[in-house]
Amino acid sequence: MGEAPAFLVDDMQKSFSDRFDLKLKGFETATVIGSKTYVINGTDGPTSSGVRVFNKSTGEWVIPTVLGTKPKSLKGHSSVVLNEDRILIIKNNSKSNECVWFLEVDTQFIRDQKMKCDTEVVAWSKGVIGNSEQPVVISGPSGVGKGTLINKLMKDFPTMFGFSVSHTTRLAREKEINGEHYHFTKRSVMEEEIKSGRFLEFAAVHGNLYGTSIESVDVVADAGKRCILDIDVQGARSVRASSLEAVFIFVRPPSFEELENRLRARGTETEEQIQKRLRNAKAELEQGKSPGLFDHILVNDDLEACYERLKNLLGISESKNFAPKTPSKVFDLPVDFTLTKVSEKIIIKNAEQEIVLDLSLMKGGAPGRTRGLEMHVNYD
Ligand SMILES: Nc1ncnc2c1ncn2[C@@H]1O[C@H](COP(=O)(O)OP(=O)(O)OP(=O)(O)O)[C@@H](O)[C@H]1O
Numbered sequence: 001m002g003e004a005p006a007f008l009v010d011d012m013q014k015s016f017s018d019r020f021d022l023k024l025k026g027f028e029t030a031t032v033i034g035s036k037t038y039v040i041n042g043t044d045g046p047t048s049s050g051v052r053v054f055n056k057s058t059g060e061w062v063i064p065t066v067l068g069t070k071p072k073s074l075k076g077h078s079s080v081v082l083n084e085d086r087i088l089i090i091k092n093n094s095k096s097n098e099c100v101w102f103l104e105v106d107t108q109f110i111r112d113q114k115m116k117c118d119t120e121v122v123a124w125s126k127g128v129i130g131n132s133e134q135p136v137v138i139s140g141p142s143g144v145g146k147g148t149l150i151n152k153l154m155k156d157f158p159t160m161f162g163f164s165v166s167h168t169t170r171l172a173r174e175k176e177i178n179g180e181h182y183h184f185t186k187r188s189v190m191e192e193e194i195k196s197g198r199f200l201e202f203a204a205v206h207g208n209l210y211g212t213s214i215e216s217v218d219v220v221a222d223a224g225k226r227c228i229l230d231i232d233v234q235g236a237r238s239v240r241a242s243s244l245e246a247v248f249i250f251v252r253p254p255s256f257e258e259l260e261n262r263l264r265a266r267g268t269e270t271e272e273q274i275q276k277r278l279r280n281a282k283a284e285l286e287q288g289k290s291p292g293l294f295d296h297i298l299v300n301d302d303l304e305a306c307y308e309r310l311k312n313l314l315g316i317s318e319s320k321n322f323a324p325k326t327p328s329k330v331f332d333l334p335v336d337f338t339l340t341k342v343s344e345k346i347i348i349k350n351a352e353q354e355i356v357l358d359l360s361l362m363k364g365g366a367p368g369r370t371r372g373l374e375m376h377v378n379y380d
């Protein structure tokens with residue numbers, strides 16, 4: 001099979017902006033997908049959305065809703081269309097672990113968001129070189145022992161696992177620390193943040209809002225650790241439907257009576273709250289059986305025996321404590337370069353250097369990171 005034709009992206013962009021007189025300002029790039037042109041801005045201003053869209057069919061400019069964390073600075077970047085649903089952006093003069101970004105414009109995530117808010121939507125996703133271990137979602141009724149199991153895992157394997165700190169609108173318990181056990185927040189603030197696309201998932205649980213921010217998962221992955229999420233079944237369902245590939249574990253009690261005993265013995269809820277949690281537990285225990293939702297069911301009868309089974313299915317044993325994964329070697333990108341797309345590879349080139357970005361194993365994407373990228377300097 002012959003190689004796909006190479007496109008010199010910078011030339012294409014220049015001729016396009018000349019033709020349509022887009023009057024690009026400094027550091028801006030224009031990328032055409034179908035009838036729309038996405039102009040990506042290089043400025044960092046807090047009020048700048050960083051993206052505007054020209055719709056050729058209506059002849060109008062639109063400022064889209066921009067989801068996800070945008071790159072810190074795009075003063076100097078090149079862009080290229082991938083699969084008609086996202087734009088790859090390479091930042092000039094940056095480090096190899098910081099330079100790859102994606103602006104998603106028509107992926108499944110974007111189509112879902114457009115249905116919700118009925119506006120033009122785009123979303124940023126940072127490109128990550130290499131792969132990290134799949135996050136672990138742990139679900140189950142309140143009081144079953146999820147937190148106890150997770151605490152043991154974090155204590156025994158601190159360099160291997162990191163906890164995704166959720167946001168919640170419930171009040172902090174006596175020994176809970178803001179930022180460590182939860183990010184305790186006001187409902188109005190959390191609702192605004194949900195609207196702005198900050199959350200991977202969220203749900204109303206026992207009368208309060210709980211949610212996993214995209215950042216909470218990214219912070220753990222960036223530290224080279226495997227992320228553990230302690231979330232309810234609704235949250236697990238949302239994560240299952242998202243682009244985050246995870247292992248899903250449902251923890252069951254040995255009996256409903258034992259669950260009630262544990263909740264009461266914990267002594268953190270009022271009688272009314274215990275009753276509410278027990279009512280919800282009945283529904284959750286049923287939902288835990290939903291076909292295709294959970295990969296593993298763990299019965300937390302004897303704590304130590306259950307912990308052993310958990311470690312086994314995560315593929316770890318007491319004897320080995322893992323160091324964080326060695327990050328890929330970081331190198332500098334040139335100040336100026338051209339981008340050429342050849343099949344699933346992007347060639348980043350100037351007179352002195354050629355760097356290859358391989359997208360063939362790319363996965364994930366907004367609302368999380370885009371993973372599985374490979375990047376190397378070509379010495380041939
Ligand atoms: N296997 C077990 N046997 C007996 N008690 C247990 C066991 N596992 C956990 N517990 C106890 O049960 C209580 C509830 O556990 P834990 O707080 O870990 O539950 P949880 O599933 O995280 O609850 P929530 O969803 O409300 O946060 C705690 O007091 C804990 O010490």
Ligand SMILES: Nc1nc2c(ncn2[C@@H]2O[C@H](COP(=O)(O)O)[C@@H](O)[C@H]2O)c(=O)[nH]1
Pocket residue numbers: 139140141142146166167170201202203205206210211212230231232233234235236
């Ligand atoms: N969907 C989500 N559920 C979450 C999240 N963080 C915690 N939880 C679940 O809430 C209940 C109650 O927790 P508690 O701390 O008040 O006892 C429990 O089942 C958790 O799994 C989240 O981010 N999203």
